[in-house]
């Protein structure tokens with residue numbers, strides 16, 4: 001299965017409640033030669049757009065507006081958007097979450113059929 005950046009972007013929008021446009025993706029791709037997306041750059045883009053979907057996994061407190069990583073002000077449980085981002089991207093790259101780092105290049109490292 002090859003990586004579909006557009007489908008990944010749609011899942012990110014769904015999970016984090018941010019808009020990731022084709023222009024955003026092109027900007028990220030253009031930072032690498034050959035064109036590629038660094039996982040950390042994609043993550044930083046999401047955070048910069050201030051996710052509107054972030055719920056405490058322990059008590060369901062609405063964590064929107066809080067800075068990730070952080071702790072839930074209601075129950076104290078630690079939260080980190082990276083912990084949601086990594087498995088999602090890894091799934092799209094058909095790899096294990098542990099093998100994905102901020103410096104992973106999604107096409108070079110995981111996609112053999114671009």
Ligand SMILES: [Zn+2]
Nearest residue numbers: 056059072075
């Ligand atoms: Zn909580």
